[in-house]
Amino acid sequence: MEVIEIKEIYSKNKSEFLYYIGSDDHYGGEDFDMPSWKRYHNEAADRNAMIFKLGDQIGAIVPGDPRFTFETLISELRVDDMVNVLQDKQFEMWKPYADYIGGMGIGNHEATFIKYHKVNPLLSVIEKLNNVRSKKLKPIAYLDYCGFIRITYESKAGGSRRPYIIAYHHGAGGNAPVTLGIIKAQHMVSGLENTDLLALGHVHKNLSIRAPNRLYLNQHGKIVNKEMRIVITGTHQRSLKESGNRNLKWSEAMGYFAAPFGGVFLKNKIIYVGNKPVIDTRIEH
Numbered sequence: 652m653e654v655i656e657i658k659e660i661y662s663k664n665k666s667e668f669l670y671y672i673g674s675d676d677h678y679g680g681e682d683f684d685m686p687s688w689k690r691y692h693n694e695a696a697d698r699n700a701m702i703f704k705l706g707d708q709i710g711a712i713v714p715g716d717p718r719f720t721f722e723t724l725i726s727e728l729r730v731d732d733m734v735n736v737l738q739d740k741q742f743e744m745w746k747p748y749a750d751y752i753g754g755m756g757i758g759n760h761e762a763t764f765i766k767y768h769k770v771n772p773l774l775s776v777i778e779k780l781n782n783v784r785s786k787k788l789k790p791i792a793y794l795d796y797c798g799f800i801r802i803t804y805e806s807k808a809g810g811s812r813r814p815y816i817i818a819y820h821h822g823a824g825g826n827a828p829v830t831l832g833i834i835k836a837q838h839m840v841s842g843l844e845n846t847d848l849l850a851l852g853h854v855h856k857n858l859s860i861r862a863p864n865r866l867y868l869n870q871h872g873k874i875v876n877k878e879m880r881i882v883i884t885g886t887h888q889r890s891l892k893e894s895g896n897r898n899l900k901w902s903e904a905m906g907y908f909a910a911p912f913g914g915v916f917l918k919n920k921i922i923y924v925g926n927k928p929v930i931d932t933r934i935e936h
């Protein structure tokens with residue numbers, strides 16, 4: 652679990668802040684979909700969004716894993732030093748976006764590298780990206796499997812500070828074809844306090860919901876009716892193979908059809924209610 656602190660300065664001229672939250676790219680698998688990956692991440696960069704990735708950026712199945720066959724890998728990775736090649740490829744892919752990435756975490760696929768090869772493939776990718784990232788920016792954070800991102804919006808004029816707290820987790824469990832991951836998300840939400848957003852990946856669904864507001868008494872005895880949101884981010888893995896391809900396809904065999912591509916954009920705007928600054932949140936898919 653990691654805790655990441657982000658500071659944003661707001662003013663009359665700069666009151667809107669955008670974040671892109673994604674997961675489950677599944678790069679390295681033969682079914683990784685580069686066009687949709689570029690579409691979402693180019694949009695994030697074009698709109699100056701800070702990018703957070705919640706794991707399974709790498710989807711390659713490693714030798715040793717019972718699901719492994721060579722056909723599950725892109726041809727460049729069918730080599731004995733596949734972990735090194737994978738890290739180089741990931742670095743090249745992310746390099747144009749290095750200045751936009753706030754943090755990257757791991758999922759169950761990166762965890763298989765730790766399990767079978769005793770290496771966390773993400774660490775050297777982040778290190779290399781930090782070497783080419785603008786020195787004016789904070790280094791890209793390692794998000795691990797789960798944790799909190801606290802974004803503090805500070806008034807340029809001074810005085811006001813507003814926190815926005817994201818709890819994130821790569822996700823866990825099965826594909827959730829009917830409930831779309833909501834049961835797991837509700838389970839996690841019930842154990843969270845004082846959080847604005849829970850962000851999850853893993854199930855290859857793409858949705859956001861307004862969870863029931865959190866109701867509590869603050870330290871001054873005032874009733875607070877706090878908004879709470881849940882987002883689940885999609886994938887860049889094609890779940891169906893081309894006609895004529897006779898290799899085994901896990902998602903087809905399991906009946907996991909047509910997973911949605913891409914993550915979500917989180918837009919936070921500082922607005923004034925009376926003379927009090929508050930964070931107004933919107934989610935885009």
Ligand SMILES: [Fe+2]
Nearest residue numbers: 707758759853
């Ligand atoms: Fe996953």
